[in-house]
Amino acid sequence: MAESNKIPLVSVFIMGKEYKVPSGLTLMKAMEYAGYRYTRGAGCRAGFCGACATIYRLKNDYKLKSALACQTTVDEGMYLVQLPFTPANKKKYDMEKLNIAHNALLKEYPEIARCISCNSCTKVCPQELKVMDYVQASLRGDIEKAATLSFDCVQCGLCAFRCPAEITQYHVGQLARRLNGKFVAPKAAHTEEAVAKVLSGVIKEEISKLKAMNLAEIKEIYKKRSIE
Amino acid sequence: MEYPYYPGCTLKTTGKKDEEAALEVAKLLGFELKELPTWTCCGVVYNLTSDVMADHLSATRTLIRAQEMGRELNTNKLVTLCSMCYNVLKQVNLMYKNNPDKLYNVNLFMDTEEDYLGNIEIIHFLEVLYRDIGPEKIKEKVKTPLKNLKVDPYYGCMLLRPKSIAFDSQDSPHVMGDILSALGAKVIENPMTVECCGAHQIITNKEAVLDCVQRIVTISQSKGADVIVTPCPLCQYNLTTAQKSLFEKGKINQKIPVIYLSELLRISLTENNENYLKDYMFIKDKLEDRGGL
Numbered sequence: 001m002a003e004s005n006k007i008p009l010v011s012v013f014i015m016g017k018e019y020k021v022p023s024g025l026t027l028m029k030a031m032e033y034a035g036y037r038y039t040r041g042a043g044c045r046a047g048f049c050g051a052c053a054t055i056y057r058l059k060n061d062y063k064l065k066s067a068l069a070c071q072t073t074v075d076e077g078m079y080l081v082q083l084p085f086t087p088a089n090k091k092k093y094d095m096e097k098l099n100i101a102h103n104a105l106l107k108e109y110p111e112i113a114r115c116i117s118c119n120s121c122t123k124v125c126p127q128e129l130k131v132m133d134y135v136q137a138s139l140r141g142d143i144e145k146a147a148t149l150s151f152d153c154v155q156c157g158l159c160a161f162r163c164p165a166e167i168t169q170y171h172v173g174q175l176a177r178r179l180n181g182k183f184v185a186p187k188a189a190h191t192e193e194a195v196a197k198v199l200s201g202v203i204k205e206e207i208s209k210l211k212a213m214n215l216a217e218i219k220e221i222y223k224k225r226s227i228e
Numbered sequence: 229m230e231y232p233y234y235p236g237c238t239l240k241t242t243g244k245k246d247e248e249a250a251l252e253v254a255k256l257l258g259f260e261l262k263e264l265p266t267w268t269c270c271g272v273v274y275n276l277t278s279d280v281m282a283d284h285l286s287a288t289r290t291l292i293r294a295q296e297m298g299r300e301l302n303t304n305k306l307v308t309l310c311s312m313c314y315n316v317l318k319q320v321n322l323m324y325k326n327n328p329d330k331l332y333n334v335n336l337f338m339d340t341e342e343d344y345l346g347n348i349e350i351i352h353f354l355e356v357l358y359r360d361i362g363p364e365k366i367k368e369k370v371k372t373p374l375k376n377l378k379v380d381p382y383y384g385c386m387l388l389r390p391k392s393i394a395f396d397s398q399d400s401p402h403v404m405g406d407i408l409s410a411l412g413a414k415v416i417e418n419p420m421t422v423e424c425c426g427a428h429q430i431i432t433n434k435e436a437v438l439d440c441v442q443r444i445v446t447i448s449q450s451k452g453a454d455v456i457v458t459p460c461p462l463c464q465y466n467l468t469t470a471q472k473s474l475f476e477k478g479k480i481n482q483k484i485p486v487i488y489l490s491e492l493l494r495i496s497l498t499e500n501n502e503n504y505l506k507d508y509m510f511i512k513d514k515l516e517d518r519g520g521l
């Protein structure tokens with residue numbers, strides 16, 4: 001390979017040790033390139049599961065930055081730390097017994113009243129959500145707003161790590177979305193229709209047909225399937 | 229005239245009626261309260277510890293929001309409806325005015341916001357009514373005079389304490405009384421008018437609130453008031469809920485209704501106020517009895 005075609009290398013620091021890795025790799029791939037194997041802190045590798053929370057610093061920058069390791073590419077001089085897991089306060093509740101009174105979220109997570117509006121959660125969120133605003137909306141019982149603002153949360157846990165009030169923002173947001181789905185948002189008619197269809201046995205018939213087929217037949221219909 | 233307006237959590241939960249009425253009263257008097265597009269809790273209590281800045285962040289963020297909206301509306305004022313919010317925001321603001329080093333420090337910390345310049349003026353809705361509109365103009369707009377309705381204006385403690393943030397006399401305030409007189413009501417004097425209702429003790433020490441409220445309402449009743457009027461959603465909540473308990477315990481013989489100043493104003497400033505009176509039949513009865521309606 002000609003010298004000019006070589007992928008340039010960048011220096012990153014993993015556990016304080018320097019590694020040269022090809023630029024363009026995601027943080028996750030760079031870790032693997034350096035010889036690390038993920039046993040925790042990796043899941044979908046597609047930006048959806050939130051398992052790969054990472055914090056890092058760049059040289060000469062006082063900002064503590066954050067990222068999803070599977071979604072962010074390496075930069076020169078990154079000091080990386082993977083967070084395998086966030087210990088979190090998660091309530092067990094029975095949706096049938098909850099309501100949407102103005103203190104519904106406060107009742108399950110009274111610690112949201114400790115929020116001092118420091119905005120650290122918003123600054124750290126790799127999904128760029130307005131985390132402080134959804135905590136504040138939760139505090140004043142605006143369930144719909146809390147649900148909408150937290151909709152794209154991947155539960156990476158970074159906000160909870162940064163919160164001086166020790167709030168587990170993403171569980172509060174999740175409860176808000178559940179309450180919103182159950183009590184506030186209009187019912188999805190198509191889901192109800194689909195469920196009714198399932199109950200009427202349409203799928204049962206199809207499944208029993210499949211069950212009766214041999215492997216070759218199944219492969220055959222798989223090949224012929226129509227893709228949307 | 230448009231004012232940037234900060235509601236605070238109470239006005240969106242237990243104090244919804246106050247907000248509804250106040251927004252309408254503003255329109256009836258020719259001004260508008262424009263809610264800040266985003267806002268956080270005020271901080272609930274002003275932290276007196278001089279070197280803990282974290283507790284002032286909430287209020288500071290609100291001051292910055294007010295600064296942004298103020299540029300659009302060409303004003304440096306921020307209006308609150310809740311006395312508690314007024315108290316906290318105004319004290320934090322004052323702290324920055326008196327301590328430029330703290331303002332500098334907080335601006336360094338909030339490096340993703342524009343700097344707060346320290347120029348916002350926090351005013352309570354009651355001040356807008358009194359200073360910017362004035363009892364005379366309010367009087368001109370009265371549609372239903374509250375003739376002979378005996379009202380007891382109750383200020384509570386958050387609007388007038390400490391002295392540095394008070395906008396009326398701390399011992400014998402007159403602002404609310406003047407407005408109520410302009411509506412045609414008969415204003416009684418209650419020496420408890422600036423006493424605390426028990427405030428947040430309602431959560432941790434309900435008995436303390438019951439004691440406070442018992443003193444306030446007993447004198448109010450002995451002076452023959454038909455209704456207690458308050459500009460503060462927390463006072464309204466405490467006075468109402470505590471009276472229920474006091475009554476059940478036999479500590480008071482009758483309950484006296486407590487109404488927001490904004491609601492009474494709305495009743496008086498509108499002609500077709502049947503709808504607003506339906507929660508307050510006693511007012512209707514009194515007005516009719518005495519030839520008011």
Ligand code: SF4
Nearest residue numbers: 125153154156157159
């Ligand atoms: S809100 Fe919190 S848990 Fe959700 S994506 Fe943002 S930082 Fe992660």
Ligand code: SF4
Nearest residue numbers: 115116118119121163
């Ligand atoms: S980090 Fe915690 S205290 Fe700070 S704004 Fe977010 S929820 Fe509030």
Ligand code: FES
Nearest residue numbers: 043044045050070
């Ligand atoms: S591994 Fe699932 S979001 Fe990164």
